[in-house]
Amino acid sequence: MTLLASRDEADQAAPPARGRPADPRWIRPSLAALLLATAVLYLWNLGGSGWANAFYSAAAQAGSLSWKALFFGSSDAANAITVDKTPAALWVMSLSARLFGVNPWSILVPQALMGVGSVALLFAAVRRTSGPAAGLLAGAVLALTPAAALMFRFDNPDALLVLLLVAGAYCVVRALEEASPRWLALAGVAVGFGFLAKMLQAFLVLPAFGLAYLIAAPTSVGRRLLHLAGALGATIVSAGWYLAVVALWPAADRPYIGGSQENSLWELVFGYNGFGRITGDEVGSVGGGGNGGWGGTGWDRLFGSEMAGGIAWLLPAAVIALGAGLWFTRRAPRTDRGRAALIVWGGWFLVTAVVFSYMGGIIHAYYMIALAPAIAGLVGIAGTRLWRARGNPAAAGALSAGIGLTALTAYLVLSRQSDWLPGLAITILVAGLLCAFLVFFAARLSDAARRLVAVGALVTVLAGTGAYTVATAATPHSGALPSAGPATGRGMGPGGGSLVIGGQGGQIVRGGPGGGLLDTSLPGDNLAALLGKDSADYTWAAATVGSNNAAGYQLGGGAPVMAVGGFNGTDPAPTLEQFQEYVRSGQIHYFLGDGMMMRGETGSDAAERIAEWVAETYTPTTVDGVTVYDLSR
Structure with missing residues (x-):
């Protein structure tokens, strides 16, 4: 319980019955x-x-x-x-x-x-x-x-x-x-x-x-x-x-x-x-x-x-x-x-x-x-x-x-x-x-x-x-799980936000420089330049699984990046058929791999199916440590 360090009792008098106190x-x-x-x-x-x-x-x-x-x-x-x-x-x-x-x-x-x-x-x-x-x-x-x-x-x-x-x-x-x-x-x-x-x-x-x-x-x-x-x-x-x-x-x-x-x-x-x-x-x-x-x-x-x-x-x-x-x-x-x-x-x-x-x-x-x-x-x-x-x-x-x-x-x-x-x-x-x-x-x-x-x-x-x-306030915070307190490095502690969870009903697999489920990394200079090049010719410069992956690429490249599956990668958006139509109509330039995937009993597996289809259909290259598929080819 805190208490008041006052000037005197008059300064602490109760306010009048109505309205703003003097x-x-x-x-x-x-x-x-x-x-x-x-x-x-x-x-x-x-x-x-x-x-x-x-x-x-x-x-x-x-x-x-x-x-x-x-x-x-x-x-x-x-x-x-x-x-x-x-x-x-x-x-x-x-x-x-x-x-x-x-x-x-x-x-x-x-x-x-x-x-x-x-x-x-x-x-x-x-x-x-x-x-x-x-x-x-x-x-x-x-x-x-x-x-x-x-x-x-x-x-x-x-x-x-x-x-x-x-x-x-x-x-x-x-x-x-x-x-x-x-x-x-x-x-x-x-x-x-x-x-x-x-x-x-x-x-x-x-x-x-x-x-x-x-x-x-x-x-x-x-x-x-x-x-x-x-x-x-x-x-x-x-x-x-x-x-x-x-x-x-x-x-x-x-x-x-x-x-x-x-x-x-x-x-x-x-x-x-x-x-x-x-x-x-x-x-x-x-x-x-x-x-x-x-x-x-x-x-x-x-x-x-x-x-x-x-x-x-x-x-x-x-x-x-x-x-x-x-x-x-x-x-x-x-x-x-x-x-x-x-x-x-x-x-x-x-x-x-x-x-x-x-x-x-x-x-x-x-x-x-x-x-x-x-x-x-x-x-x-x-x-x-x-x-x-x-x-x-x-x-x-x-x-x-x-x-x-x-x-x-x-x-x-x-x-x-x-x-x-x-x-x-x-x-x-x-x-x-x-x-x-x-x-x-x-x-x-x-x-x-x-x-x-x-x-x-x-x-x-x-x-x-x-x-x-x-x-x-003196500690920089980033990611989806910031915690109060002095800096203790990344992770569940203060200042950090990176976390990998394998919970009941789901297994999260993540990796790559693009980040993961609960953290984000900005793309390297070469990848950022690649995403920005000719981006005006496409609806989305790229697509990748998970919103945090997409967010890093989008902020670094400055062009729209589709977050396949939403935040957790478990939303049915888009479906495989919709994604294939986007590709056929030339709306998505690249697909960026090495991201996060969630497999388990809950949510949609559409993102997983899309990633598998891309890997089976297109030839990968590596840019700044990220697997890149050129969907325009």
């Missing part, structure tokens, strides 16, 4: 410093990660060249197949690339700015219910969460998702002030567009938002239900318009929907990227059905070696914050906005944490960014409330326990990497336990001593997560 003079410069520091943290050396996740960078490149590719989120400008997500995040990146050219900065900077915007919106939301100091604390916790620094410096859809969900929470807080259906509908719009960034994951916040309004909105039960129905309608319209357009668009005139087996966005939403993530039954998944290769489930999953570094630092504090906050507001009026805020952030935290802990399908460490705003909101609200109530032994005890557990968590996480800043773990543990002891007796200390203890506790509990966040 800020002490020191709040605005403090907020400006927080946002500036966040911007520096997220923007500094941003280009060091290169194309970051080349899968999305290639799609942004395609969107910068073709409006159709932008709208559908196609992997290539010739619109063979889409990425396996709804494309809202790609809209932002593609427009930036259109304005500023296709380069790592134009693609990554929007995510960094989304991070700064998320911190600002979180501050604004928490300030309205718990005061500006609580807002500053919440914003600082979000900015210093390693998973947040990882994703706000990367080009995955998670950055836009978090920004929109925080915006939705802010709108709910505004709606609670005067039972405003307009603000509640805007919250629905924000969540709906969050769906267009990462589909059903956006809806995990809806129970918390709805429950908070149903309990605390200052109007009758009937009006509350009516307002919630309107907001649900706004959510459905904001999310569903795109699904309807894609469903009504003639399939022959749009790209294949990547990640689906039936060329259906509805299948993608409710199957591979929907309930399949919960059950593990994901057709075409790299792990196969039934929790194939995605780690054990359970309450302690978020403290595991893969997840902990990104999010575990303040998890115990958030649990204590929620419990203590609800206990101390148990006798407050129904419309108490402080308790309503705890329901908003606490419900967000609990639902998302439970789903992440027990889902049996695909899950990655960077998903944990979705927990960061909720943890930050809880810590900011309850931390300042408990500090103000430190004369109460129960409040002092809860605050002290939060600080001690945070120090212990930091010690345990840092001890797993004993070769990185080896003295930091024990220093935080000792300082944290000392601060926890002093905070329990803070009400008996002088003003000067109390402020010193507050500052020491604040610095101590943020030291571990802060150091890990800075290390995350």
Whole structure:
């Protein structure tokens, strides 16, 4: 649990019943410093990660060249197949690339700015219910969460998702002030567009938002239900318009929907990227059905070696914050906005944490960014409330326990990497336990001593997560599986993204300089020149199995490359017959081998059949270590 190092009690007074709280003079410069520091943290050396996740960078490149590719989120400008997500995040990146050219900065900077915007919106939301100091604390916790620094410096859809969900929470807080259906509908719009960034994951916040309004909105039960129905309608319209357009668009005139087996966005939403993530039954998944290769489930999953570094630092504090906050507001009026805020952030935290802990399908460490705003909101609200109530032994005890557990968590996480800043773990543990002891007796200390203890506790509990966040920002990340923390080389560790999985129901065979299932390599100079030569005479300069292989060749050669089989190579797009027709009509110049193939019980074998047909029909040559088949001969 973090606490507030304040100027005096007047600066920490609760906000007025409605509207924007009056800020002490020191709040605005403090907020400006927080946002500036966040911007520096997220923007500094941003280009060091290169194309970051080349899968999305290639799609942004395609969107910068073709409006159709932008709208559908196609992997290539010739619109063979889409990425396996709804494309809202790609809209932002593609427009930036259109304005500023296709380069790592134009693609990554929007995510960094989304991070700064998320911190600002979180501050604004928490300030309205718990005061500006609580807002500053919440914003600082979000900015210093390693998973947040990882994703706000990367080009995955998670950055836009978090920004929109925080915006939705802010709108709910505004709606609670005067039972405003307009603000509640805007919250629905924000969540709906969050769906267009990462589909059903956006809806995990809806129970918390709805429950908070149903309990605390200052109007009758009937009006509350009516307002919630309107907001649900706004959510459905904001999310569903795109699904309807894609469903009504003639399939022959749009790209294949990547990640689906039936060329259906509805299948993608409710199957591979929907309930399949919960059950593990994901057709075409790299792990196969039934929790194939995605780690054990359970309450302690978020403290595991893969997840902990990104999010575990303040998890115990958030649990204590929620419990203590609800206990101390148990006798407050129904419309108490402080308790309503705890329901908003606490419900967000609990639902998302439970789903992440027990889902049996695909899950990655960077998903944990979705927990960061909720943890930050809880810590900011309850931390300042408990500090103000430190004369109460129960409040002092809860605050002290939060600080001690945070120090212990930091010690345990840092001890797993004993070769990185080896003295930091024990220093935080000792300082944290000392601060926890002093905070329990803070009400008996002088003003000067109390402020010193507050500052020491604040610095101590943020030291571990802060150091890990800075290390995350200083480490270049690439590939499909980035992890928070200091550089440890490629692979499952921080900074890396390369991974070969042989999971239940599938065997992945990969090789060659082109990359593989979860990583990407740019082509050598000779191959890049070959792909660019005469590319205007073909619809696709080349084709290869797997989206990450195609992405590297496309970014390096600058011309459309068909991703046969989509991301995993298991989508039936194109079929062998369709591919043969493309070749006969002179639309594909080269086929690039040595890529990735998935064979197993799930998904289509069309990509495998295409690769075999090409190898049997055409004579291979080798360019920069890559097997090349000239399909024009």
